[in-house]
Structure formats: structure tokens, C-alpha cells
Amino acid sequence: MELNSAKPGLLCSLEASQSQRTMYPYVTGTSVVALKYKDGILMAADMGGSYGSTLRYKSVERMKPIGKHCLIGASGEISDFQEVLRYLDELTLNDKMCDDGNSLGPKEIHSYLTRVMYNRRNKFDPLWNSLVLGGVKNGQTYLGMVTMIGVNFEDNHIATGFGNHLARPILRDEWREDLSFEDGVKLLEKCMRVLLYRDRSAVNKLQIANITEEGVTISQPYSLRTFWGFSAFINPTPGAQ
Structure with a gap:
């Protein structure tokens, strides 16, 4: 059948079947929280x-190592995050093929991601993610983020999603430059516990990643100890904080 002689409804269905963009996020992940500590990034x-x-899936990994120096974490649409990882695989492969003795660091990869996200936003085909990029190279720690429309910044601590409202106040009060690894993990667990209590999309199964000069390690999934006996949970008062 020639398209010129096809009915309008058929044309619409054919155009819709050829569309590859994410119109609405379907399977999504919630907050990512990250901070600098004295030896690297958590x-x-x-x-x-x-x-x-x-809450359909309970074993979605949303943090992935990138090359030797970096780690990326994502909230938002999972399939779009997989597309971002495909872009980064091509980037790191091309960088390795140059064989010039140099490798991309976290600052360069963060800059690349800001261009990708802003370019897709300008084409009205955004990647529905907020991305956190952390890494250590040549003794310098780096932590930055970029949103689905290309807004980007770097900071000593970062959170996406509801974490930006619930975890950042905790981080502003308790973060310090000389945090040890153990104290940094405790602070992250405190933030994740608050998110578990307050964010309906959060689950009590998490991973914590550590980025140092030696490389990236990601913990096995584990659960936090929680307490649900607070009076506000048992007898909630409408309008109360």
C-alpha cells in the first residue's frame, strides 16, 4: 500500500511505530546521594x-563504574540510563583506542554528559535522568551532577530526586572535609534511612560505592536497620510536620 493512499489513522499509527524517543518515563529509580570524604568519593x-x-523491581543497579577513575549514578528512567551507559562505553573505548597514555577523568566525562543532556533537550528528545558523576584522578576528587535539561554543577555533596529535599539538609549540617570512610558511610546511611521513611519509591535494599585513587568498589546489596514505632507513623496528625 502506498502511504499517499493510506487513511490518516494508518499514517498516524505508522509514524507512532517509528518513534524511538521516551515520551514518558516508565520504570524509574529514585534518589542518588554522594559526598566527598578525605580519601575520595562515596x-x-x-x-x-x-x-x-x-515498586515492581527490587534489584536494579543504578551505579556503574566508568573507566578507571569514575563512577556514575542515576535517578529517573532506567532505559534512558542504559542509553547513557552505551554512550559512555563508546566514549571510553574511543579514548582507549587512542593509546596515548592518557585517560578521561571525571571532569572530562562530566563535561561530556552535560553536552549530551543539553543536546538531547534541545532536540525535544531528553534523556529522563539526573546523573551524578564522581571520581578521583591525580589526587583530585571531583563530584558533579547534571539534570535532564543540562543544568549542571559540582559540589562537596550531591543528591537527586527527593534526596535533594530530604538528604541535602542533613549533609549541610553534618558533612565536613575530613570525614573518614566510616563516618562517610554512616552519614550516607542516615540519609538513605530518612529517604526510606519519607519517599514511597525507596526500598530497603541499597549499595554504597567507594571511589579512590586505586579504583572503584561497589558493595553488595544490604538492608538498613529501621524503626517504625515513631508516634508520627503510628498515629499521623493531618497537617503536622
Whole structure:
């Protein structure tokens, strides 16, 4: 059948079948929280994947190492994050093929991601993610983030999603430059516990990643100890904080 002689409804269905862009996020992950400590970067994310408002998946890994020096974490649409990882695989492969003795660091990869996200936003085909990029290279720690429309910054601590409202106040009060690894993990766990209590999309199964000059390590999934006996949980008061 020639398209010129096809009915309008058929043309619409054919055009829709050829569309490859993400019109709405379907399977999404919630907050990523990261901070600098005295030896590197710590990053935490739970493993929940929400299908709409349903917590459908409980083992979604949202933190991935990039090359030798970097780690990326993502909230938002999981399939779009997989597309970002494909871009980064091509980037690091091309960099390795140059064989010039140099490798991309976290600052360069963060700059690349800001261009990718802003370019896709300008084409009205955004990647529905907020990305956190951390790394250590030549003794310098770096932590930055970029949103789905290309807004980007770097800071000593970062959180996406509800973490930006619930975890950042805790980090502003308790973060310090000389945090040890143990204190940094405790601070991240405190943030993740608050998110578990307050964010319906959070699950009690998380991973914490450590980025140092030696490389990236990601913990096995584990659960936090929680307490649900607070009076506000048992007898909530409408309008109370």
C-alpha cells in the first residue's frame, strides 16, 4: 500500500511505530546521594525500580563504574540510563583506542554528559535522568551532577530526586572535609534511612560505592536497620510536620 493512499489513522499509527524517543518515563529509580570524604568519593543508591507508582523491581543497579577513575549514578528512567551507559562505553573505548597514555577523568566525562543532556533537550528528545558523576584522578576528587535539561554543577555533596529535599539538609549540617570512610558511610546511611521513611519509591535494599585513587568498589546489596514505632507513623496528625 502506498502511504499517499493510506487513511490518516494508518499514517498516524505508522509514524507512532517509528518513534524511538521516551515520551514518558516508565520504570524509574529514585534518589542518588554522594559526598566527598578525605580519601575520595562515596555514593549510595537503593535498588528499587518503580513501574509508575508500583515498586515492581527490587534489584536494579543504578551505579556503574566508568573507566578507571569514575563512577556514575542515576535517578529517573532506567532505559534512558542504559542509553547513557552505551554512550559512555563508546566514549571510553574511543579514548582507549587512542593509546596515548592518557585517560578521561571525571571532569572530562562530566563535561561530556552535560553536552549530551543539553543536546538531547534541545532536540525535544531528553534523556529522563539526573546523573551524578564522581571520581578521583591525580589526587583530585571531583563530584558533579547534571539534570535532564543540562543544568549542571559540582559540589562537596550531591543528591537527586527527593534526596535533594530530604538528604541535602542533613549533609549541610553534618558533612565536613575530613570525614573518614566510616563516618562517610554512616552519614550516607542516615540519609538513605530518612529517604526510606519519607519517599514511597525507596526500598530497603541499597549499595554504597567507594571511589579512590586505586579504583572503584561497589558493595553488595544490604538492608538498613529501621524503626517504625515513631508516634508520627503510628498515629499521623493531618497537617503536622
